[in-house]
Amino acid sequence: MNKILGLIPTLVLMITTLSSNGFAEDIPNSTALPLAKVVSNIYSQGYSGINKIEYDDGVYKAIVINKDGQEQYLYIDPTTAVVPVPKQSAKEINMSQAIAAISQDRCKVITSVEYYNGAYKVECLDSNNYQVEVLVDAVSSKISQISYDD
Structure with a gap:
């Protein structure tokens, strides 16, 4: 028991030294x-x-x-x-420019446009009334992905 009590001042000194060294860097x-x-x-x-x-x-x-x-x-x-x-930073296109980047043959009726993570996600209906999702890169204005919903 006396050994444990004798270690307490040593532990307190070590903790104080370690914490003051960390504070000195600030x-x-x-x-x-x-x-x-x-x-x-x-x-x-x-x-x-x-x-x-x-x-x-x-x-x-x-x-x-x-x-x-x-x-x-x-x-x-x-x-x-x-x-x-x-x-x-690279100049990004706006939503109107993203819509203009998609040909009207691809999207007859646009139903929604959303900016997400450097691209515009455009949902639309094509001339056959199939749902289409087009991703337009916000920097290059190039179409990066087209997917059809079944």
Whole structure:
């Protein structure tokens, strides 16, 4: 029993040491530029908003809003505070352009259009009144799949 009681202070010391080492990685070191400088650099690169920024594991990690209004994750070197240039996303077609990409021979009557995962799913009836599902790629506007419902 005395041996167990004697181990308790050692265990407490070990846990304290381990937890303080983990916390130390979340505090910027002396060579890291201030958070305010990083925030300023993010806005100067054209990002429209910052949802979160923190120093973690030796880098600044930020969740920002890019020019297209989408969330983007950034990892920023704390010694330079250089912010990556926003990625240019591929221009996608709109729903009207997706409908126009399908020939009227293929779809006589369109019954629904839905954007999902980079493509437009168009459901329609062909000239024989068969149900047809056409997938139109949102970037290339090419038809990637056609299926008929029995």
